[in-house]
Amino acid sequence: MTTLVSEAIRAPYDFLAWLVGLWSDALYAVGDALGIGMLEYVFMHHAFLVGTLIAVMAPLVGTFLVHRQMALIGDALAHTAFAGVAVGLFVNSILGTGISPYLTAVVVAMLAALAIELISEVTDAYNDVSMAIVLSTGFALGAVLISVNTGGLAVGINQYLFGNLATVSRENAVLLVVLFLLVSVVVTVTYKQLLYVTFDETAARVAGIDVTWYNRLMTTLTALVVVGAMQIMGVILVAAMLVVPVAAAAQVARGFRESLLASVVLAQIAVLVGITLSYRYEATAGGTIVLVAVAVYIGMVLAGKLQSRRGVSEEAGTGSVAREIDAGTGESTDD
Amino acid sequence: MSLEGIPSVGVGGVETSRESAEAGEGRRGEGTADADRVVDAVDLTFGYAAAPVVESVSFGVDRGEYVGIVGPNGSGKSTLLRLVLGLHEPDSGHARLLGHPSLAFAERERVGYVAQDVTENTKRMPITVAEVVLMGRFPHAGFGRVTETDREHAREALRTVGIERLADRKITALSGGQRQRAYIARALAGEAELLVLDEPTVGVDAESVDAFFDLLADLNDEGMTILLVEHDIGAVLERASRVICLNREVYFDGSPAAFAGSDALERAYGTNLGLGAKTETDSRGDGS
DSSP: OHHHHHHHHHHHHHHHHHHHHHHHHHHHHHHHHHTOGGGGOHHHHHHHHHHHHHHHHHHHHHHHHHHTTOTTHHHHHHHHHHHHHHHHHHHHHHHOOOOOHHHHHHHHHHHHHHHHHHHHHHHOOOHHHHHHHHHHHHHHHHHHHHHTTOTTHHHHHHHHHHOOGGGOOHHHHHHHHHHHHHHHHHHHHTHHHHHHHHHOHHHHHHTTOOHHHHHHHHHHHHHHHHHHHHHHHOHHHHHHHHHHHHHHHHHHOSSHHHHHHHHHHHHHHHHHHHHHHHHHTTOOHHHHHHHHHHHHHHHHHHHHHHHHHHHHHHHHHHHHHHHHHHHSHHHHHHO | OOGGGSOOOTTTHHHHHHHHHHHHHHHHTTOOOGGGEEEEEEEEEEOSSSSOSEEEEEEEEETTOEEEEEOOTTSSHHHHHHHHTTSSOOSEEEEEETTEEGGGOOOGGGEEEEOSOGGGTTTTOOOBHHHHHHGGGHHHHTTSOOOHHHHHHHHHHHHHHTOGGGTTSBGGGSOHHHHHHHHHHHHHHTTOSEEEEESTTTTOOHHHHHHHHHHHHHHHHTTOEEEEEOSOHHHHHHHOSEEEEEESEEEEEEOHHHHHTSSHHHHHHOHHHHHHHHHHHHHHHHHO
8 A cells, every 4th residue: 555655656756856856956057157155065955945935835825824813823833743743753763664754744733723723613712722722732742752752852853843954855855845836726726715714704704705614724724834844944933934024025015915925025035045144154044044034024114114104295195085085976976 | 575474573563563564565566576585584583692682583675675774782783684694594584695595695796795894803914905896706706817807897896986096005094984985896896786784884984974875875776785784873764765673673674764753763772772862863854
């Protein structure tokens, strides 16, 4: 059975691995031509690839989360993903198998995502309560599993907690490409429904959209992104990628589509600058990326303030127009 | 016509039934067929907990009508709308929307819904007026792409409500009145035949409220069926073609003139509250 499955995914895996190889070759060539030292290393190619993919996926999903005021969900799922990693390592050491801890993290985080939705549906508790419960459970489970199974695990766990550029293998990169394709396709196809649910849940229901289903889809996608980002950011900082670029974009964007695009661009800046700095100064990648993202956020807050100050002086003119429209529509609709 | 079917209500029930029947007679004279029945609520009872919020409520809305539902706070007005729209399953009775059971109603674009200003929850969400109005086309588009036709419908709707110049503004930058116009435009963009409004003027300044009701009147003149829940009884008496007074049960269903002359308001609101409100509605009623 397992051989059948592995046979079935071999061809697409090989293809994606080949693509990752191409990317690697391309970056090497670029580094060679421009004399960029860090591009000599394959692990840096993988880091840049994974970082770029995360910086598309995270804001894509995060924009819907943040504007539903569910920013905390990334944090909750990151902690359960940590439990998932612990489960994977635990099973491997007990049964002597070689399951990727990321795979168990994906499964556990998706289960947790559904648990959050179910808890809030069943108990009528506010979403932040259900998130807090799932967060604590996840971290406790992870801590317990690791403590009962200390044989070498405590050392390995650090890379999941804090992320590590050097641990991004070709398999990890392929897994990320698959996640990226999945998340991008799902969000593209369901964009209208997700937007409607995010903006006005009741009106969305009146419009015939299955709000419960889309809420679950949203949390499931978040779980996937969290696990994807975990290997480079570490669980503790993963939520930042979902939230900070989105919050930055919201400062300056007027439209939703515009803010979605802006958040992706800002996330790319944070990831590319962050990885470069972390390589140069041998700092942890996750922390560096988040600090750059926060710096970008502060920049956008200032830009937004400037924008609205300019807007106010414009408004002085349009305000009267607006009032005129408000009061004088009887005429325009009569004809 | 099921208006005679309204069960007698607790206090002064007999009288209510008579009034309702009279109102029904009047409208039946116009010769409405079942195909023109846009909303049909039959003996609806529903409660979130054990006690019913809405009890044995029956009423119908015909195509082209402008029906206003009034009642004190917590009288079940919004819940009744949700039952009609199929958002809740009634404990007993049933509701039909445009000829289909509400719970299984699929042609969602035919109904437009405007609630109290929702931007309370989405204050910081960046989204333009045009994007909000385009949402009205989403049921048409399904999983497909938004087409140029969809965008044209959205632009047309913005022109109808008179805020096309604000299309590229952030929705949160609009005044309450303008924002409610945008939500009307969203319903129009979807080519809705029925407009359901749940206290749309809460938090809208008085001047804009009048303009908002003018807009509703214009839409009604052009054939739009309107079902409006509104706390401002005066506005409903002045604007609607029919009034339903609700407090868990139906206390009155008939013309605004008949409502002003009845004591349904006192009975529904309780004597103390009713007196103040009555004075206001009386003066309004005389004026029109």
